[in-house]
Amino acid sequence: MPPEQTIYVTRPHLPPLAEVAKLLEGVWERRILTNGGPLHQQLEEELAAYLGVKHLALVANGTLALLIALKALRLQGEVITTPFSFVATSEALSWNGLEPVFADIDPHTYCLDPASIEACITPRTTAILPVHCYGFPCDVEAIQRIADDYNLKVIYDAAHAFGVDCHCGSLLQHGDFSVLSFHATKVFNTFEGGAIICPDARTKKRIDRLKNFGFVDELTVAANGINAKMSELHAAVGLAQLPGMEQSVTERRRVAELYLRELAGVPGLILPSYDQALRPNYAYMPVRVTPEAAVNREGLVEQLRSHGVVSRRYFHPLIPEFQYYRSNSSAGPARYPVATKASAEVLCLPIYPDLADATVQRICGIVRTVLDP
Ligand SMILES: *Cc1c(COP(=O)(O)O)cnc(C)c1O
Secondary structure (H helix, E strand, O other): OOOOOOEOOOOOOOOOHHHHHHHHHHHHHHOOOOOOOHHHHHHHHHHHHHHOOOEEEEEOOHHHHHHHHHHHOOOOOEEEEOOOOOOHHHHHHHHOOOEEEEOOEOOOOOOEOHHHHHHHOOOOEEEEEOEOHHHOOOOHHHHHHHHHHHOOEEEEEOOOOOOOEEOOEEHHHOOOEEEEEOOOOOOOOOOOOEEEEEOOHHHHHHHHHHOEOOEEEOOEEOOOOOEOOOOHHHHHHHHHHHHHHHHHHHHHHHHHHHHHHHHOOOOOEEOOOOOHHHOOOOOOEEEEEOOOOOOOHHHHHHHHHHOOEOOEOOOOOOHHHOHHHOOOOOOOHHHOHHHHHHHHHEEEEOOOOOOOHHHHHHHHHHHHHHHOO
């Protein structure tokens, strides 16, 4: 890889163009372009089988998936969520007229800390919206215990957790809903897309109506629906993409393991750990630049950038630090000290299936030179 070529934190994985074209020939013949066409139905079935879940509804993107899942639960009041996520997690709450309440995260998994969730519960709390951050599983058992004790719903933002397991099968089976994103930057992509994992067939039917304007039949609109349908074009990309997924995750694992070997023992740098038993998807490579390091996180970002390597500070700023959320009554670093520290120290290094070993070695060489001069 010539040094002048910019390396981004991710590079979308694409299926063979000929496979997509083959599927699109059928679309051109049928003239069924959207509204639950045959490719859409086929992708729902194949994805459910691949992910080990029974009921899955495709949608146009992950944000709409969150919006609709929350809508389906007819929630009101406050929802406890994480400040350490992509802003869409909280925006889906705001669009539903729900108030995000920001709890703190676990320093190792970066997911909501159950003890912090419990401390945020008020009489107005109706649900919990955790994120399986970087694809690391939340403590789903502890979260379910809290939900049961306080009669709360749980919606998992699983945008990072495609294909990840927990100790009892698919991680995506937990909570009332799990929501996936198939955005270009995610492990599995349909350019834009998403899905809602539903607990049963009846719930999936409700989701299917909500994503189609709330239509029950031609003459009946029973809910405030929206248009969140996935088109046949996007479904074709997904269908062509799915057979390559095992290989794609294997390549990500190669990259992750090379980083872990090359960066082991660098002073002031904390590396992530992936639990092999849980079929990690290696969606991200989050390292932490601690105060003991020779330069801080911003210094490392600059050094990498000067060598053409674009790392990303996911998640900085924290959601409650964005102007729109600053007036939220739970906004303030004292409420989530662990997330505040993580937000100042975490750096996501480039990881994607066709990232060459030589490039990873070059990136690690820069990191070592900067942190271990
Ligand atoms: C990507 C992402 C979303 C939004 O998904 P889109 O498909 O881009 O709408 C939501 N939450 C998290 C944690 C994400 O990373």
